[in-house]
Amino acid sequence: MKSTFVVPDGLEPAQRRSDALAPGDRMPSHNPMCFGCGPDAPNGLHLDARAGEGMAITGEMLVEPHFEGGPGMIHGGILSSAFDEIMGMNVMLMGVTAVTAVLDVDFAKPIQLGSRLRFSTEILGTQRRKIYVRAVAHLIDGDGNSGGDTGEEVGGAHGLFIIVDPSVHFRESRAKSQFASPEFGA
Numbered sequence: 001m002k003s004t005f006v007v008p009d010g011l012e013p014a015q016r017r018s019d020a021l022a023p024g025d026r027m028p029s030h031n032p033m034c035f036g037c038g039p040d041a042p043n044g045l046h047l048d049a050r051a052g053e054g055m056a057i058t059g060e061m062l063v064e065p066h067f068e069g070g071p072g073m074i075h076g077g078i079l080s081s082a083f084d085e086i087m088g089m090n091v092m093l094m095g096v097t098a099v100t101a102v103l104d105v106d107f108a109k110p111i112q113l114g115s116r117l118r119f120s121t122e123i124l125g126t127q128r129r130k131i132y133v134r135a136v137a138h139l140i141d142g143d144g145n146s147g148g149d150t151g152e153e154v155g156g157a158h159g160l161f162i163i164v165d166p167s168v169h170f171r172e173s174r175a176k177s178q179f180a181s182p183e184f185g186a
């Protein structure tokens with residue numbers, strides 16, 4: 001993958017929270033109306049994420065017809081959103097609330113509508129409130145049918161997430177939410 005994103009040397013290893021999900025368990029949505037992972041978001045990505053080993057998780061997403069950008073192709077913002085979401089969910093393994101400060105995406109190959117994507121993501125390390133994450137996307141089956149699971153690598157991303165206090169960060173916005181959990185100070 002090509003990227004100009006700089007991951008600093010000497011990061012602290014990220015710590016998985018003691019009660020984190022077991023490998024293979026489905027990662028819960030943090031908000032049912034979330035565009036990325038919410039089951040109730042009408043036009044959302046509906047990313048299905050699973051906890052992995054260590055500081056890694058995986059996710060899958062079908063490239064729906066309404067994700068179109070160029071003719072028959074995924075919109076770049078949709079792929080960016082999917083990377084943002086899956087890396088944000090990865091951070092949940094640490095048991096902290098963090099928001100994206102930087103998102104760096106490599107659109108390596110065109111992705112057609114109807115494709116099914118598999119995302120693999122891992123936390124590279126932390127530095128004070130900063131969390132560095134890397135992800136890749138593979139095509140599982142270009143026709144959207146069941147098929148192999150180790151397809152072509154079509155994209156990659158890095159994310160810098162910053163740990164925030166949710167009761168402070170969402171204090172003014174939460175009244176506008178269609179769903180506000182106590183975790184976010186509701």
Ligand SMILES: CCCCCCCCCCCCCC(=O)SCCNC(=O)CCNC(=O)[C@H](O)C(C)(C)COP(=O)(O)OP(=O)(O)OC[C@H]1O[C@@H](n2cnc3c(N)ncnc32)[C@H](O)[C@@H]1OP(=O)(O)O
Pocket residue numbers: 030036084085086087088089092097098099100101102127128129130160162164
């Ligand atoms: C939606 C979220 C839900 C959360 C729940 C579960 C998530 C699940 C999935 C969700 C998925 C979707 C997730 C989404 O889509 S989250 C939605 C998109 N993101 C946002 O809305 C964030 C908006 N930005 C901010 O609120 C602030 O700027 C933040 C909080 C990020 C930092 O402001 P704050 O005043 O708090 O921090 P600080 O300035 O003291 O900086 C602290 C450190 O960070 C470093 N730094 C900061 N910015 C940058 C930068 N651009 N490049 C490089 N470095 C940067 C800075 O140098 C310093 O480093 P150091 O001095 O320690 O070396």
